[in-house]
Amino acid sequence: MSATDSPARTATPSPPQTSRAGAERVCPAGRLALCAGAVAWLFIALLLGLLDSLKFHDPGFLAGSPYLSYGRVHAAQDTALLYGFAVPASLGVGLWLLCRLGRTVLAGRFVVFLGALFWNFAVTVAVIANVCGGGRGYDYFDLTVHCAPLFFVAYLLIGVCGMLTFHQRQPGPLYPSQWFVLGSLFWFPWIFSTAAMLLLLMPARGTLQSAIHWWYVHNVDNVFLGFAGLASSFYFIPKLLGRPLHSRQLAAMAFWTIALFGGWGGIPQGAPLPSWIISLGVIGTVLSAVPVLAIFTNFYRTTRGDLKRLDDNLTLRFSYIGLLFYFVAAAQQIVGVLPNVSAITALTWFGVAQKQLFHLGFFALTMFGALYYIIPRLLDVEETAWRPKLAKAHFYLTVIGIVISYLSLLVCGVGQGVLLANPAHPFADVMRSTLAPLRVSTAGDLLVVVGTILFLLNFALLLTRACFKCWADCCVGKEKQPA
């Protein structure tokens, strides 16, 4: 861990270094609850995804029960992944980054803990509602009228503490990760409240609902999750390489162009909406090549020649591969909106492959990288407390699983689109032919599930160790006091 503690003293920005002792000797319960809840929900989401994937091996599999039918399990999986895993993980890691980069302690620790409990309660309600058929049916927004306000209040509780933490930072220049964390903190409540108002509480008329829904999903992915994941990449990759970030200006350009154009798009071409909205979405998505290129250049220059270092640090390895998947997912998204490509690939498995790569490949891997670094520091145990073999197996299983799953879904989507483009092919026959790659993707899903089990095991062992250490410290402390 020599790299982590050697400050890079140059004029260009590098993640500010702090002594570990000061900032984090406060109760970690809030952020720990966010992170642990996130990982548990990720595991549930992956299990539900595996269940849905198995249904392509036999359409009769578990079809007898309404609670386990494909549509409901699919909705529950999306809810668990986005609201159970992605949002709390972004908050847990974001709050930690705000404390670390602002050289301060978390404001309102108890409120954050309360917010985390609220949030996880709301996710439980939402997932149960999905399985019972109570959600409103929108992809990635399959919530009930009752749990949306709960989500909103829980987010506000945590988000306000994040803002206060940012406010009480030590004076000094802001590091790019702070912009990105703030961007994500600010973005989610706005888009979520808009969607909740106009889809659940006072539903808009007709296809306006679809316009708002697509806008919400596109913003959640590209701006909210993009900001939250990139905040972590911008912090950990330069820091663990012990190198300064190549350019603050490029990072600023990426930040503002994502904020401006990242939320434009997500509407399939030919959708029953005025054409100008769809065209604007295409323009925005193509323009999002600008931030992607800026980020690529920035990290390419930052990490050039240092790839061998990937072997000796787990966090670095996860963050780096996650970032690579970000570029692939972004490139696929841009190619997918070009009119000639979209006529073939729209509404097929092509889009599912892209979303899965973005959520699991980019976001989940980046968050795993951050968690490997953050959790020992929150619990005040040394980073070597992770079992290295479990962690290594987790890394390889997850990455190989994601690649298998992604490639097979991509082949599946392109094949489906190309075959359907010829109307002579009957629909049912085309869908039969997609079964082979779909069944291969189940193998990938299975590997990711096993990898996550290993991570949970490793996490449990670390927690036990931290508890023992805490208990020993207390006992030793009490014995010493009378002396």
Next chain:
Amino acid sequence: MNSGATLFLGLFVSMACSFLAFVLGPQLQIGNLAQTDTVVTGDASPQTYPIGQPGDAHQGAEVYRANGCAACHTQMVRPWSLGPDIQHGWGVRRSVAEDYLFEQPVLLGTQRIGPDLANFGRRSDLNGILFRLYDPRLITPRSLMPSYRFLFEQHAIQGAASPDALVLPAQIAPPAGYEVLARPQARALAAYLLSLRQDVYLFEAPPPLAPKTNAVPAATNSTAK
């Protein structure tokens, strides 16, 4: 970029741009769409379109939503130039915003694992839909759709057989003395699916000018003499 205020102002402005363009913009343009008396083609008498859903279809829409049908089925027909939907027989014209005025919630779907259903009412009947729900492979032998038998019930025939009982082929028929009946949810869902039809031509959705072959449609204009 070192002051929180600048950051917030910038984020606020960029957020507002995207909100104005993608939420407020469409609201201003199509938020006030209303039913019209319109028929564009032929000598047919004027017709009101769209018409509201009948009560059972409205209940069926809830069954459609609750069981996540939209995870596999879309309900939008794209124009010729943007996909082969019309050639597949999923509709006679593209879908437009007006078609969905009485849908709640509007579930256009994002992925096609099953065929598009925007005009399913045009190409199916009550028995066909109930058979498909009970065992999809009765109608389409190569279908991937799971069966939704929990929307049906099987019970002993008491007295005379029910006239509504499903007439199933021998290999999946219930044992002698039993019959299979659709539960109310299945009937409501069928009523909803039968109500799905977008076959009135509108000003913004005229009959498509179909290309005769698979050639690029644009070529016909330039080569015309």
